[in-house]
Amino acid sequence: MVSRNRSQVKDHLGSKVLNHPELRNTKATEYMSHEEKYRYNLSRATAMLKLIDEEGMDVNEISKVMSHTVSGFTTPDGNPLAVHQVMFVPTLMNQADDDQVSRWLGDVFNGTIVGTYAQTELSHGTFVRGLRTTATYDPASRTFDLHTPDVSAAKWWPGGLGTTANHAVVMAQLYTDGQPRGIHPFMVAIRDRETHRPLPGITVGEIGPKLGQNTLNNGYLLFDHVKVPRENMLMRNARVNEDGSYTKPSHQKASYGTMVFTRVAIALDTVDALQIAATIAARYSIVRRQGEPRDDGQEPQIIDYQTQQLKVLPHIAACYVLRASTARLWEHHTHVTSEVRGGDTALLPELHATACCLKALVTQDCSEAIEALRLSCGGHGYMTASRLPALYAYATAGATYEGENTVLLLQTARYLVKQAGGSHAPPAAGSAVTYLSRPADDTPFAVGSPAAYVAAVGRVARGRVTEVAAALQADRQTMPEADAWNQSLVQLVAAALAHGRYFVVREFAEVVSQQSSSRAIQQMLQLLFSVYLAHAVSRAEGDFITYGGLTPSDIRLNRRHLLRLLAELRPHMIPLTDAFDLPDRLINSTLGAWDGDVYRRMFEQASHSPLNTDEVPASFHQAMLRSKL
Numbered sequence: 079m080v081s082r083n084r085s086q087v088k089d090h091l092g093s094k095v096l097n098h099p100e101l102r103n104t105k106a107t108e109y110m111s112h113e114e115k116y117r118y119n120l121s122r123a124t125a126m127l128k129l130i131d132e133e134g135m136d137v138n139e140i141s142k143v144m145s146h147t148v149s150g151f152t153t154p155d156g157n158p159l160a161v162h163q164v165m166f167v168p169t170l171m172n173q174a175d176d177d178q179v180s181r182w183l184g185d186v187f188n189g190t191i192v193g194t195y196a197q198t199e200l201s202h203g204t205f206v207r208g209l210r211t212t213a214t215y216d217p218a219s220r221t222f223d224l225h226t227p228d229v230s231a232a233k234w235w236p237g238g239l240g241t242t243a244n245h246a247v248v249m250a251q252l253y254t255d256g257q258p259r260g261i262h263p264f265m266v267a268i269r270d271r272e273t274h275r276p277l278p279g280i281t282v283g284e285i286g287p288k289l290g291q292n293t294l295n296n297g298y299l300l301f302d303h304v305k306v307p308r309e310n311m312l313m314r315n316a317r318v319n320e321d322g323s324y325t326k327p328s329h330q331k332a333s334y335g336t337m338v339f340t341r342v343a344i345a346l347d348t349v350d351a352l353q354i355a356a357t358i359a360a361r362y363s364i365v366r367r368q369g370e371p372r373d374d375g376q377e378p379q380i381i382d383y384q385t386q387q388l389k390v391l392p393h394i395a396a397c398y399v400l401r402a403s404t405a406r407l408w409e410h411h412t413h414v415t416s417e418v419r420g421g422d423t424a425l426l427p428e429l430h431a432t433a434c435c436l437k438a439l440v441t442q443d444c445s446e447a448i449e450a451l452r453l454s455c456g457g458h459g460y461m462t463a464s465r466l467p468a469l470y471a472y473a474t475a476g477a478t479y480e481g482e483n484t485v486l487l488l489q490t491a492r493y494l495v496k497q498a499g500g501s502h503a504p505p506a507a508g509s510a511v512t513y514l515s516r517p518a519d520d521t522p523f524a525v526g527s528p529a530a531y532v533a534a535v536g537r538v539a540r541g542r543v544t545e546v547a548a549a550l551q552a553d554r555q556t557m558p559e560a561d562a563w564n565q566s567l568v569q570l571v572a573a574a575l576a577h578g579r580y581f582v583v584r585e586f587a588e589v590v591s592q593q594s595s596s597r598a599i600q601q602m603l604q605l606l607f608s609v610y611l612a613h614a615v616s617r618a619e620g621d622f623i624t625y626g627g628l629t630p631s632d633i634r635l636n637r638r639h640l641l642r643l644l645a646e647l648r649p650h651m652i653p654l655t656d657a658f659d660l661p662d663r664l665i666n667s668t669l670g671a672w673d674g675d676v677y678r679r680m681f682e683q684a685s686h687s688p689l690n691t692d693e694v695p696a697s698f699h700q701a702m703l704r705s706k707l
């Protein structure tokens with residue numbers, strides 16, 4: 079298939095997905111049982127998978143289709159095949175050797191093999207080295223013995239594992255020659271391909287209801303000495319030979335590669351969720367009128383309240399700014415992955431550090447923003463049919479899965495303090511950390527100058543990182559490493575976030591500086607950037623005084639500046655969200671449809687409540703009778 083740019087992909091997929099014969103007719107799922115929801119979402123996820131296959135989409139295109147996971151259109155309650163698509167297949171592609179790829183991939187693509195990524199256990203998610211599922215190699219039978227030592231080591235959480243997958247990539251502690259070799263991936267059949275019953279020695283099931291994404295089909299999995307052929311350890315990186323001899327991977331964390339990929343995908347995807355929420359809140363904020371009538375006799379549109387502008391508009395700017403940096407991260411990931419496949423792992427540490435902090439920053443910002451946008455819709459934002467609760471549930475899951483955000487920020491901080499202390503290999507050309515080894519940018523702060531704001535964001539990042547690196551260094555002289563590290567955790571997390579913010583604003587500064595064919599577009603990008611920067615300062619005023627070189631007077635001026643910018647942005651709010659080009663059926667919100675016919679839609683959705691079918695539901699009398707007894 080020819081390669082297309084993002085907007086061509088979107089147009090193409092827009093029509094393909096929305097008009098697909100098995101997808102175009104949607105149903106409201108709110109009143110379905112858990113099993114009915116699962117059936118509905120699984121059949122739609124399967125149709126999506128077939129579409130991906132028929133179209134021969136490349137990974138960028140798949141990412142756009144998969145991002146429909148956040149929409150209310152394709153799999154409104156969570157995609158039971160998401161982990162198959164986002165983690166299982168990429169793990170096979172990148173961690174299986176060529177023979178293994180040719181052995182399995184045909185069956186994966188014809189739908190015979192459906193997989194999951196089974197890493198997390200009941201007692202260990204974050205600390206991957208602590209996983210306790212074992213894979214012990216026996217040279218006599220040339221098999222691995224996969225075993226769960228006790229219930230706390232049960233796999234718990236993998237998406238699609240509950241009732242969907244028949245295979246799993248299982249991350250387990252490898253033992254050869256009686257020696258522990260660390261965590262390695264194994265391809266394991268868990269259910270019969272014909273009957274779908276669990277195979278001998280396997281205990282598997284679904285874990286139960288969650289805050290959201292209830293048809294993601296998360297599961298549990300235990301092994302009772304299950305024999306797995308030697309050829310089922312994924313061997314692109316490390317190898318176990320027939321006699322049990324072990325060959326190490328080229329990079330000690332090669333087996334963590336899928337996590338890096340998924341962090342990048344989540345960062346990109348969560349911005350899509352924010353775009354949907356911002357579109358809903360923007361449209362609702364002009365439809366909704368409430369308050370003392372103005373001179374024209376009409377009650378004001380709520381967006382004309384300054385407080386509402388602050389609740390909504392900075393998040394529209396964030397959609398644009400975060401889209402640019404996450405798209406750049408995606409491109410960078412593609413580049414580094416091909417280098418790593420060629421045996422050059424030099425860029426991997428920084429990719430890991432950047433993916434960790436952007437995944438954390440984006441999911442944190444987006445979930446806070448979506449919650450603010452939900453609140454901006456008042457009572458109606460609390461309705462499921464507004465779609466805002468599901469979008470929040472989606473975004474906040476991203477703060478936990480694929481590496482809990484605090485933990486990921488600490489990975490970034492580890493890289494940053496090593497860079498600041500000169501104890502890491504020097505950064506490559508174009509690295510995002512060169513600023514740490516240069517003098518601080520002393521561009522004086524001036525309200526209204528984006529370049530001055532970017533410099534201040536850089537001073538905050540630099541100040542945060544160098545300060546905590548020095549504190550850590552000092553503590554290391556007087557206490558054990560683990561205590562010194564723990565003593566600085568809060569400041570390390572703040573330093574990593576500040577670094578992430580600097581990365582994001584530098585990327586957008588580059589977008590704004592590029593010549594655009596339209597002066598109006600360039601001016602709009604500048605305005606969006608100014609809003610984002612002024613809002614960033616207002617959210618972290620203390621940091622900008624402490625490290626950024628701003629005075630209390632600058633802070634006051636920035637507060638006023640932000641509010642003026644919001645008023646300037648307000649007339650453009652609807653075109654800016656229309657530009658996300660999200661069809662109504664994809665948004666699937668009573669509050670966020672293009673025509674603004676909010677109240678009719680709200681009544682229409684209420685008519686679906688089963689409690690409205692009869693004037694007096696039978697359940698009322700049954701319950702009242704019981705309470706009288």
Ligand SMILES: CC/C=C\C/C=C\C/C=C\C/C=C\C/C=C\CCCC(=O)SCCNC(=O)CCNC(=O)[C@H](O)C(C)(C)COP(=O)(O)OP(=O)(O)OC[C@H]1O[C@@H](n2cnc3c(N)ncnc32)[C@H](O)[C@@H]1OP(=O)(O)O
Nearest residue numbers: 140141144160164204205206331334343347430479480481
């Ligand atoms: C094809 C489809 C395309 C797109 C899809 C689009 C949209 C879809 C989007 C969303 C999908 C929706 C739904 C999916 C649903 C769910 C998915 C979620 C699935 C999961 O959650 S899977 C489980 C994830 N688990 C984790 O992330 C665990 C987190 N923990 C860790 O990663 C590790 O334990 C750790 C990194 C915290 C620590 O590891 P360690 O103890 O082994 O290492 P150290 O801290 O000691 O560090 C040593 C050294 O190693 C470096 N390091 C660590 N990790 C990496 C890495 N990954 N790569 C490179 N280097 C790494 C570290 O920096 C240290 O280096 P140093 O030089 O010694 O300092």
Ligand SMILES: Cc1cc2nc3c(=O)[nH]c(=O)nc-3n(C[C@H](O)[C@H](O)[C@H](O)COP(=O)(O)OP(=O)(O)OC[C@H]3O[C@@H](n4cnc5c(N)ncnc54)[C@H](O)[C@@H]3O)c2cc1C
Nearest residue numbers: 195196197198202203204235236237478479480481482484
């Ligand atoms: C919806 C959903 C889908 C998922 N899908 C999958 C899947 O498909 N496959 C899979 O394998 N897993 C999956 N997971 C599991 C997920 O990856 C883990 O839950 C996640 O990595 C967090 O790990 P944890 O649960 O162990 O959290 P914990 O580590 O127990 O976190 C609890 C608290 O401890 C803190 N903490 C822990 N360690 C440290 C530290 N070193 N320093 C400072 N603070 C620390 C954290 O910051 C957090 O505040 C999924 C989870 C969810 C919610």
